[in-house]
Amino acid sequence: MNQELGAKNSGDSVPPSPLAPALADRDTTALPRWLAAILIGVVALASLVALVWPSLPFTRPPAPTSEVGVIRSQIEGEGVGGRISASAPNFEWNGPGGQVVRLSDYRGKTVVINFWATWCQPCRQEMPALQRVAATEPDVVFLEVDLQESGDKVTSFLEQLGLDRLQPVLDTAGETTRRFGVLSLPSTFFVDPRGVIRHLELGGPLSEAQIRTGIGKAR
Numbered sequence: 001m002n003q004e005l006g007a008k009n010s011g012d013s014v015p016p017s018p019l020a021p022a023l024a025d026r027d028t029t030a031l032p033r034w035l036a037a038i039l040i041g042v043v044a045l046a047s048l049v050a051l052v053w054p055s056l057p058f059t060r061p062p063a064p065t066s067e068v069g070v071i072r073s074q075i076e077g078e079g080v081g082g083r084i085s086a087s088a089p090n091f092e093w094n095g096p097g098g099q100v101v102r103l104s105d106y107r108g109k110t111v112v113i114n115f116w117a118t119w120c121q122p123c124r125q126e127m128p129a130l131q132r133v134a135a136t137e138p139d140v141v142f143l144e145v146d147l148q149e150s151g152d153k154v155t156s157f158l159e160q161l162g163l164d165r166l167q168p169v170l171d172t173a174g175e176t177t178r179r180f181g182v183l184s185l186p187s188t189f190f191v192d193p194r195g196v197i198r199h200l201e202l203g204g205p206l207s208e209a210q211i212r213t214g215i216g217k218a219r
Helices: 002-010 020-055 121-136 151-161 175-179 208-218
Strands: 069-075 090-094 100-102 110-116 140-147 167-171 187-191 197-202
Touching: 069 100, 069 175, 110 121, 110 208, 121 140, 121 151, 121 208, 140 175, 151 167, 167 175, 187 208, 197 208
Parallel strands: 069 167, 110 140, 140 167
Antiparallel strands: 069 090, 090 100, 110 187, 187 197
16 A cells, blocks of 8 residues: 555656646747737837927927028119119019118118128138127118028127127028129228219228218218
8 A cells, every 4th residue: 555655645746737738839939929919019209209299389499580582583763783873783682581672772871881701811800890889870770681692690790799780691592693794802882872972982991981981972
């Protein structure tokens, strides 16, 4: 009897349950499926975030603001030219606030039109004098027509020198510069309230006295 009991305890083990294979299969396959589901969810969420994130208000970069006007068209007229006693060639530009401005909009005011570029050394040297005169002549319009440079470059230059009394306008195509007959920089035209050129200065740098003389002739 003892031998029989010994055989039961030390012999073959209890036969496995017929459910064991199924449980084993479930244990070895269920975990990868859960992991796959989690990974798919993470990827889908990341894709959604990447798609939506740029459009969220707090993630948008501030809209660029331009402090420089850009010439958009030329306006034909009779008797225009870049010479004394001729009507100043009229042109149109997009103002910093998006408004459309024409040179002719300043009829009734004296206008100083200075053609320049940041790479022009005499232009750079005369800018402070133009700024000082503009600060004492609030009724005179100072247009700084830059020849074929970027708005960022012009804005940076003006900010560095604190030239806040001068109104920059980009002549990106150079067409306005050609219509005025400008052959060298700087060139400055003094336009009277009727839109007629009364004085011009070719070359520079201009002194405050020269600028005031030109304004006096164009009043």
